[in-house]
Amino acid sequence: MSLFPTERSVRTTPEGLLWEPGERWVRGRKRDVTVVDSRHPVLVWEPGVPVPCYAFPREEVRTDLLRPAKNPRTGAHTGSQTFYDLEVDGELVENAAWTFPADDLAGHIAFEWFRHWDSGLDHWYEEEEEIFVHPRDPHKRVDALPSSRHVVVEIAGTVVADSRRPVLLFETSLPTRYYLPREDIRLDLFTPTDHRTGCPYKGTAEYWSRRGEGDIPRNILWSYPEPLLAVAPVKGLLAFYNEAVDITVDGEREERPVTPFTASLTT
Known part of the structure; x- marks a missing residue:
């Protein structure tokens, strides 16, 4: 039996998104509040964007902290129409999260990682290491x-x-x-x-x-x-x-x- 996979694990959606299951324990925090605590993250690459983002199963997200976006940033992410504002300790962060339209990613929520437009979380961790700017690409060396x-x-x-x-x-x-x-x-x-x-x-x-x-x-x-x-x-x-x-x-x-x-x- 070969020790190497015969096919890449990256999958494609009709919308042109690439995605694959991640294996790292990922957490995202706003101030001292853990908003995301996921052991089943999904890495997603949008068309024309060289770096990936993470999408997380809803059950691993504090959805009680999310509100339908007052001013949704439609068009900011591939085909996305549903955006969420994040409210933590009285502070409202607009368009902090969104969902992708792909059936493959139904039930997942993505978050701004790097603080674009001041809409991201404050800290992200993969296992116990804090990660900055964007998730690391497993296909990059x-x-x-x-x-x-x-x-x-x-x-x-x-x-x-x-x-x-x-x-x-x-x-x-x-x-x-x-x-x-x-x-x-x-x-x-x-x-x-x-x-x-x-x-x-x-x-x-x-x-x-x-x-x-x-x-x-x-x-x-x-x-x-x-x-x-x-x-x-x-x-x-x-x-x-x-x-x-x-x-x-x-x-x-x-x-x-x-x-x-x-x-x-x-x-």
Whole structure:
């Protein structure tokens, strides 16, 4: 008997949703109130959305805290017409939850994970680990590997980094990111910003922008000062957006990729 499944567990609905049963114990809290406590979550991918969300059986949701939405955000999620406001200790959170129209997902309620429009919960946990931004995709892998490749980074013809001790971060569906020691970067050419982003695989990132004028995107350089354990080798190292700089690896200039981040890189 084969040790490997012959078919993927992901299933498709007529509405174009992809879904599969999850195996993690998932909890969601608003303040100190547990709104979701589920051992039977379902991961759902909406068309055109690169990251999944969770939907939960109604019996594992505090439905007594949900109210029919006063201003339903129709169209915000694939085919969804039923939205709920969440009321906890007198605080009303609009459009905190919704249901998908697919028969396969009948009896399930999905929640805003990352606080879009201030409509999400405050904290989410998979088992005992707090998770940020969105659920982790079980079909996505992230590896951080120390390397001896020679990496040179240029911005508008100026060399801003030169390193032979990078850590290469490989992440499914994204270009390789080159994390470099601070000593190998011309940090005098950059200034720190107050911009921060979160990643469920890596942690919270801090950013730098290029000094001076020119058509250089803001927040082009970032670092994870306290990365999650899975990518510990990148701690304190810095990486550039391949989409906006010129990177040469072992003497070969790489093409600038087009990714979901490309549109967000503004000058």
